[in-house]
Amino acid sequence: MASIRTGNGFDLVLAYLPPRRALQTLQEASENLRSLYLWLSGLRSFEVLGRFKKLEALVVFDWPAPDLKPLAELKRLRKLRILHLPNVRDLAPLSRLRRLQELELASLPSWDASGKRLVFRTLAPLGSLKTLRRLSLFGVSALDGRLDVLATATSLRPFGDMNSFSLAAIAALSALRPDLRPKVTWTSPDLRCKRCGGPQVHLMGLRGTRRKAWLCRDCNAERIAAHTAEFKRLIAEKLCRRRSR
Numbered sequence: 062m063a064s065i066r067t068g069n070g071f072d073l074v075l076a077y078l079p080p081r082r083a084l085q086t087l088q089e090a091s092e093n094l095r096s097l098y099l100w101l102s103g104l105r106s107f108e109v110l111g112r113f114k115k116l117e118a119l120v121v122f123d124w125p126a127p128d129l130k131p132l133a134e135l136k137r138l139r140k141l142r143i144l145h146l147p148n149v150r151d152l153a154p155l156s157r158l159r160r161l162q163e164l165e166l167a168s169l170p171s172w173d174a175s176g177k178r179l180v181f182r183t184l185a186p187l188g189s190l191k192t193l194r195r196l197s198l199f200g201v202s203a204l205d206g207r208l209d210v211l212a213t214a215t216s217l218r219p220f221g222d223m224n225s226f227s228l229a230a231i232a233a234l235s236a237l238r239p240d241l242r243p244k245v246t247w248t249s250p251d252l253r254c255k256r257c258g259g260p261q262v263h264l265m266g267l268r269g270t271r272r273k274a275w276l277c278r279d280c281n282a283e284r285i286a287a288h289t290a291e292f293k294r295l296i297a298e299k300l301c302r303r304r305s306r
């Protein structure tokens with residue numbers, strides 16, 4: 062199903078191409094491209110993207126390269142979406158994207174089922190993005206375990222993706238930026254309770270504990286309420302500690 066086309070709202074769409082053909086197409090494409098959609102292009106290196114200095118929107122599914130350096134040159138990027146970047150650890154190149162408004166970094170849905178995560182060193186580079194409004198991090202974790210480094214992204218709006226940060230890390234962000242309304246429960250649109258048919262709720266922040274992360278909204282209402290109460294207690298504790306400093 063190899064294809065090269067325009068449309069789909071993008072100036073250029075490359076999907077399911079053999080890597081050599083994808084590379085050649087990108088080498089020959091106009092440098093004036095505003096938007097590019099790369100879907101399973103087979104590319105292992107993305108240096109060629111440096112040509113497209115006017116790019117405003119970029120979608121890539123499958124980024125096997127070990128770093129994001131080629132993106133640092135794309136200073137006009139407003140929207141960036143990368144699905145599956147399993148070898149990237151360092152998000153620093155993204156801190157150069159001073160116009161970025163929307164960012165999505167996501168692992169494969171199948172990874173989520175198997176408990177695998179994208180592991181970045183830290184999310185701190187995203188905290189310097191003053192124009193960033195929408196952030197979606199699905200199946201992402203950070204070695205420093207910190208979410209509060211996002212507090213300095215002043216334009217950021219509330220976000221509530223399922224993530225694998227600890228309850229304390231989510232509370233630390235909430236204490237600094239209550240306007241972001243970080244959530245600690247996530248209601249699945251499809252999973253249902255086998256007993257009552259009620260929706261399944263995922264409790265965030267339980268990684269590394271033995272507690273069950275998936276509960277029924279109705280059968281386990283008390284345990285879900287206790288989780289939320291624990292979260293609120295942690296936020297209050299952080300606020301209290303800050304005031305007494």
Ligand SMILES: [Zn+2]
Nearest residue numbers: 254257277280
């Ligand atoms: Zn139930």
